[in-house]
Amino acid sequence: SAVISQKPSRDICQRGTSLTIQCQVDSQVTMMFWYRQQPGQSLTLIATANQGSEATYESGFVIDKFPISRPNLTFSTLTVSNMSPEDSSIYLCSVGRGGEQYFGPGTRLTVT
Amino acid sequence: QQQVKQSPQSLIVQKGGIPIINCAYENTAFDYFPWYQQFPGKGPALLIAIRPDVSEKKEGRFTISFNKSAKQFSLHIMDSQPGDSATYFCAARCHDMRFGAGTRLTVKP
Numbered sequence: 001s002a003v004i005s006q007k008p009s010r011d012i013c014q015r016g017t018s019l020t021i022q023c024q025v026d027s028q029v030t031m032m033f034w035y036r037q038q039p040g041q042s043l044t045l046i047a048t049a050n051q052g053s054e055a056t057y058e059s060g061f062v063i064d065k066f067p068i069s070r071p072n073l074t075f076s077t078l079t080v081s082n083m084s085p086e087d088s089s090i091y092l093c094s095v096g097r098g099g100e101q102y103f104g105p106g107t108r109l110t111v112t
Numbered sequence: 113q114q115q116v117k118q119s120p121q122s123l124i125v126q127k128g129g130i131p132i133i134n135c136a137y138e139n140t141a142f143d144y145f146p147w148y149q150q151f152p153g154k155g156p157a158l159l160i161a162i163r164p165d166v167s168e169k170k171e172g173r174f175t176i177s178f179n180k181s182a183k184q185f186s187l188h189i190m191d192s193q194p195g196d197s198a199t200y201f202c203a204a205r206c207h208d209m210r211f212g213a214g215t216r217l218t219v220k221p
Contacts, residue, residue, distance in 0.1 A: 045208055100146070103156045103158075
């Protein structure tokens with residue numbers, strides 16, 4: 001399995017500000033993913049972040065709004081920029097290991 | 113993004129019952145089919161997974177049945193307990209993971 005931690009666990013932010021979410025994995029992984037889960041909904045892939053290359057974004061998500069860094073094989077950050085109430089969601093970091101995929105505990109973001 | 117259809121949306125069973133959650137997919141390139149269990153306020157936890165060369169996989173009280181020709185797979189929970197009350201997501205992966213809409217399971221004592 002994989003041990004994944006995220007910071008912060010939750011935050012309440014004002015409209016127009018930005019928040020950076022950190023994801024730390026217990027050991028090196030090649031592929032890291034960021035998902036969004038809106039209240040009561042399923043998981044939607046935002047982007048795939050591989051170390052040493054630019055993140056690949058899914059349709060409907062753009063780098064200016066959700067910039068991602070992947071400085072090494074155990075760490076990644078997702079920034080939610082210029083936030084609006086529609087960005088209120090749970091943001092989840094996920095990693096692939098041994099053919100399986102594991103999720104962090106999530107960051108619950110509320111934008112007022 | 114959803115390429116996996118999951119049903120039912122919600123399910124209520126009595127303790128000891130066998131809830132069954134179904135998923136269907138279209139993309140024959142999917143090669144990995146996991147189920148995740150999510151409790152409120154927590155991230156999804158990998159429960160059990162199957163690959164398309166196997167028709168059934170059992171881990172404890174959880175069983176996946178896989179029908180490749182029908183492009184369907186299902187989760188069965190034997191002897192369900194109130195502690196199994198959670199939201200369950202099926203998923204399918206080709207290059208990245210696609211999730212079903214989720215099933216909220218309630219097991220009544």
